[in-house]
Amino acid sequence: MNSLDDIWKMLMQSLSTQLTPTAITTWFSDCSPVELEEYRLVIRTTTQFKKKIITERFASSIKASLSELFSCDFDLLVLVGEEEYIKGEENPTDGPFPEMAGYTFDNFIVGNSNKFAHAAAISVAENPGKAYNPLFIYGNSGLGKTHLLMAIGHSIHERFPEKKISYIKGDDFTNDLVNSIKEGKTLEFRTKHRNVDLFLVDDIQFIAGKQSTQIEFFHTFNSIYEAGNQIVITSDRPPMEMSLLDDRLRTRFEGGLMADIAPPDLETRMAIARNKATRLGLLLPDEIIEYIAASITANVRQLEGVIKRLTAYRDILNDDITKESVDRAIEDVTRNGTDIPNPDNIIRETAKYFSLKPEDLKGNNRSREIAIPRQISMYLLRQLTNLSLNDIGKELGRNHTTALSSIRKIEEMMRTDSEMTGVIRDITSNITTSSGSN
Numbered sequence: 001m002n003s004l005d006d007i008w009k010m011l012m013q014s015l016s017t018q019l020t021p022t023a024i025t026t027w028f029s030d031c032s033p034v035e036l037e038e039y040r041l042v043i044r045t046t047t048q049f050k051k052k053i054i055t056e057r058f059a060s061s062i063k064a065s066l067s068e069l070f071s072c073d074f075d076l077l078v079l080v081g082e083e084e085y086i087k088g089e090e091n092p093t094d095g096p097f098p099e100m101a102g103y104t105f106d107n108f109i110v111g112n113s114n115k116f117a118h119a120a121a122i123s124v125a126e127n128p129g130k131a132y133n134p135l136f137i138y139g140n141s142g143l144g145k146t147h148l149l150m151a152i153g154h155s156i157h158e159r160f161p162e163k164k165i166s167y168i169k170g171d172d173f174t175n176d177l178v179n180s181i182k183e184g185k186t187l188e189f190r191t192k193h194r195n196v197d198l199f200l201v202d203d204i205q206f207i208a209g210k211q212s213t214q215i216e217f218f219h220t221f222n223s224i225y226e227a228g229n230q231i232v233i234t235s236d237r238p239p240m241e242m243s244l245l246d247d248r249l250r251t252r253f254e255g256g257l258m259a260d261i262a263p264p265d266l267e268t269r270m271a272i273a274r275n276k277a278t279r280l281g282l283l284l285p286d287e288i289i290e291y292i293a294a295s296i297t298a299n300v301r302q303l304e305g306v307i308k309r310l311t312a313y314r315d316i317l318n319d320d321i322t323k324e325s326v327d328r329a330i331e332d333v334t335r336n337g338t339d340i341p342n343p344d345n346i347i348r349e350t351a352k353y354f355s356l357k358p359e360d361l362k363g364n365n366r367s368r369e370i371a372i373p374r375q376i377s378m379y380l381l382r383q384l385t386n387l388s389l390n391d392i393g394k395e396l397g398r399n400h401t402t403a404l405s406s407i408r409k410i411e412e413m414m415r416t417d418s419e420m421t422g423v424i425r426d427i428t429s430n431i432t433t434s435s436g437s438n
């Protein structure tokens with residue numbers, strides 16, 4: 001099955017209901033699909049003139065058809081003749097931080113379980129500091145809290161590129177603080193964290209119980225809040241259920257808007273599965289989508305995990321998607337109750353990719369050929385697990401400062417070097433494919 005061609009056929013069919021047959025032949029008969037990326041369709045035509053007409057007259061119909069077919073939004077890029085396509089360039093959804101890539105409102109499927117949180121996030125993004133402050137989003141793991149938090153960051157960055165945005169995970173706030181105290185740099189810490197227009201705090205539950213962190217956070221919160229700047233917080237539970245939370249903080253959190261996200265209903269799960277599959281270029285029959293959505297009920301991350309595995313089976317094993325392969329993917333994803341790969345596996349796959357041994361990454365050799373893979377493994381541990389910086393450092397026999405600077409280094413390289421982005425993508429896919437088998 002060639003998904004790209006299938007998608008193209010479906011698109012043409014859908015366009016033929018809006019355009020005359022002559023228009024279709026004139027403008028699209030020598031047009032071909034090049035690539036369906038997560039966020040855009042790339043097509044090729046023969047002349048500059050055709051490109052102009054397609055972009056000016058037909059782009060909106062094409063986008064509307066894609067959106068109708070797959071319930072998600074795509075950009076359209078038209079190439080002419082032999083023009084080369086460079087993957088991933090000018091991706092409009094990259095956002096202010098590399099980890100925000102892809103987490104946009106466009107990609108967020110709205111259903112009953114999340115529509116309140118979604119609407120609240122949209123208002124905050126449209127009216128930062130004015131609509132609801134703070135916005136406190138809570139719910140179980142894997143239901144889209146981080147996605148919404150980052151979508152707010154994205155949207156504000158897009159419209160107000162000059163605004164200073166800070167994104168921090170609860171446990172990083174603690175680590176950063178502890179470190180700054182050790183190094184006598186608390187003033188820098190304060191300037192850095194208090195001086196922002198938008199403060200995004202992910203998984204605040206990690207600061208509960210840590211007294212000095214809570215006090216510092218309280219002051220950070222007040223200073224941002226009083227300057228009229230926006231704060232958005234996520235947590236796995238509501239403030240009143242965070243038993244070790246300082247009362248002053250609880251009052252602050254409850255003083256804004258609280259929005260919870262519940263597990264999605266069947267219909268929403270199907271929409272999410274279909275959307276994710278399409279973005280990965282996988283065209284799944286309705287009954288398979290329904291089967292997946294009926295099997296995975298409590299966690300969107302797992303739902304995505306199943307789709308990613310199916311894509312990998314198709315790409316790597318060249319398997320057709322059958323009920324059996326779906327069952328296998330579901331079993332893989334649900335076996336540990338989570339879709340979080342284990343750290344050894346991440347280190348092993350990273351080493352393997354560079355023809356090294358895990359021991360090399362954990363050892364002391366600082367040559368570039370080993371240092372970069374080591375940094376990549378730390379970056380991936382950060383991306384794919386819930387480990388704290390400290391634990392990430394420990395996995396590689398390093399401390400948490402080294403872990404942080406390694407991660408930043410890779411993020412920086414990904415910003416400037418599309419090859420690095422490709423490497424990261426490849427290793428990630430190796431990890432997610434192999435993690436069921438260890």
Ligand code: ADP
Binds near residue numbers: 103107108145146
């Ligand atoms: P949480 O932070 O609540 O643990 P995430 O925001 O990390 O969850 O979501 C887990 C995965 O599921 C992410 O890849 C996210 O993009 C995806 N996801 C969650 N909810 C939705 C949704 N409504 N539409 C599309 N993708 C979703």
Ligand code: MG
Binds near residue numbers: 142145
């Ligand atoms: Mg999260």
